[in-house]
Amino acid sequence: MKISARNIFRGQIESVKTGAVNSEVDLLLSGGEKLVAMVTNESVQSLGLAAGKEVVALVKASSVLVMTDDSGIRLSARNCLAGTVKTVTAGPVSAEITITLAGGAEVHATITHNAETELGLKEGSAATAVFKASAVILGVPA
Amino acid sequence: MKISARNIFRGQIESVKTGAVNSEVDLLLSGGEKLVAMVTNESVQSLGLAAGKEVVALVKASSVLVMTDDSGIRLSARNCLAGTVKTVTAGPVSAEITITLAGGAEVHATITHNAETELGLKEGSAATAVFKASAVILGVPA
Amino acid sequence: MKISARNIFRGQIESVKTGAVNSEVDLLLSGGEKLVAMVTNESVQSLGLAAGKEVVALVKASSVLVMTDDSGIRLSARNCLAGTVKTVTAGPVSAEITITLAGGAEVHATITHNAETELGLKEGSAATAVFKASAVILGVPA
Incomplete structure (x- = not known):
């Protein structure tokens, strides 16, 4: 496919x-x-x-959010997959983040470059992929 | 509007x-x-x-996926519109694809630049716009 | 969070x-x-x-549309928040728009650079953020 x-x-x-x-x-x-x-x-x-x-x-990928700290907040989003950031590819407006899950699968998220900078995402960061x-x-x- | x-x-x-x-x-x-x-x-x-x-x-456009080969897979997405790629505009992270449908209408999709490269999308490629x-x-x- | x-x-x-x-x-x-x-x-x-x-x-932000003129069209989208454009950050494919609402909150939308150009979005433009x-x-x- x-x-x-x-x-x-x-x-x-x-x-x-x-x-x-x-x-x-x-x-x-x-x-x-x-x-x-x-x-x-x-x-x-x-x-x-x-x-x-x-x-x-x-x-x-554009449906996936990246969370690095839930601060004790629980979300209605039914899919929250925890893992580690593998790669960060940043452009002027967008950034593509790849997260490796414990089971070995990878999740890709596109977020804004601003969000990527604010979260301080880099290789090895713990991160959770969130989607509805x-x-x-x-x-x-x- | x-x-x-x-x-x-x-x-x-x-x-x-x-x-x-x-x-x-x-x-x-x-x-x-x-x-x-x-x-x-x-x-x-x-x-x-x-x-x-x-x-x-x-x-x-960010809600639209682009499929070039279904490999015999049927999708739950209710909207699958077949056509031909008219233009590809690529940036460092994102790409905008315009597909012309048989009836003449155009569908626009934003996908990742990586996906656009892997699919080998170019003017004239057969492609289906998929959205929920x-x-x-x-x-x-x- | x-x-x-x-x-x-x-x-x-x-x-x-x-x-x-x-x-x-x-x-x-x-x-x-x-x-x-x-x-x-x-x-x-x-x-x-x-x-x-x-x-x-x-x-x-990628779920949010930006409308500058409804031309008398009513939308099924249940969330339509009117405000004023605060900033426009444009890349080659995408653009991030920040809209300030009357109550002071800000709404961020990522749209295509083409859409941002066609709508002529700039600081101070009246704009409505629309999302399902x-x-x-x-x-x-x-």
């Missing part, structure tokens, strides 16, 4: 909670992390999403 | 599926493409969204 | 409308503006979100 999403995780569906128009899909990634996705019921049906199914989870369930796209073999 | 959204499509509502707090709105664009939007019920009521109504659909229903904002005349 | 989100607003929950899997949370910000967030029911429960509770609302309820992350003290 060739797609611009910087984050492509492999995993298995643990459960699907279906609402009136949207469904919450809980995943277990191959690296051991848990992920939550919010997709439409139509997608659940057309893709046959159900517990046990192998899927890929795609997350655009609604930012996740799921894919299954046709 | 003067707004920073790079993607402004004109279309007509085909159907509205209302849930407990969110509604799915299916559109037929003037170029013949179909589009799906997820908005709150409050917006459906306050904007009077209903089948037959003319609307504009706004999508921020939740990325779409609808507008109606006041 | 150290996080890359450029927009961190303090406010109080006015009401929570719970659906099957998602909930709409209405906030009153300390500057007097209203904000709407869409989060999962799971987050409402785990964070104890309820009317009267003090929260922070986080919005990534689904773009908002809520946080509470642990």
Whole structure:
């Protein structure tokens, strides 16, 4: 699959909670992390999403926030993946941050250059990648 | 209307599926493409969204992914618009891609420069613009 | 809290409308503006979100659109905050815009450089920051 999403995780569906128009899909990634996705019921049906199914989870780098200190604040964002900064690529306005998770997977985030400077992100910094369930796209073999 | 959204499509509502707090709105664009939007019920009521109504659909370029090969993977993203790359503008971190659809409309996506390089995007490349229903904002005349 | 989100607003929950899997949370910000967030029911429960509770609302700059003229169009986006452009930082592809609201709070948006040029954004321009309820992350003290 060739797609611009910087984050492509492999995993298995643990459960699907279906609402009136949207469904919450809980995943277990191959690296051991848990992920939550919010997709439409139509997608659940057309893709046959159900517990046990192998899927890929795609997350655009621009949907990912980088947190270095939660200061005791808990967030509504369902996906918070802790790791270590591997690389920082900074431009005049944007910066791309790559975080390596404990399980070995990498998460890419694009944030503003200002945010990157304020957080003092550099190789080896502890950092958590944060994104909402609604930012996740799921894919299954046709 | 003067707004920073790079993607402004004109279309007509085909159907509205209302849930407990969110509604799915299916559109037929003037170029013949179909589009799906997820908005709150409050917006459906306050904007009077209903089948037959003319609307504009706004999508921020940063919400759009670019796919050049699906490798037999089907995605939960409800909006997949196939076309041809018209222009690529690359910066040190980001790149803006313009895709011309069969119906003549253009879709703009901002992706990372790294993704643009890996996909080998250039003028004339076949490419599909992918975005979630939740990325779409609808507008109606006041 | 150290996080890359450029927009961190303090406010109080006015009401929570719970659906099957998602909930709409209405906030009153300390500057007097209203904000709407869409989060999962799971987050409402785990964070104890309820009317009267003090929260922070986080919005990534890339989720924010900038509008300078609505031309009589009403949008489904639930958050439209009017103010004045304070700064414009432009790169080759992206631009970061800071808007000061009437109540004194600042909103940051990253848009394309092309959009910034077309809108003619500069210090002192009237501008409205627009973002969907689904773009908002809520946080509470642990």
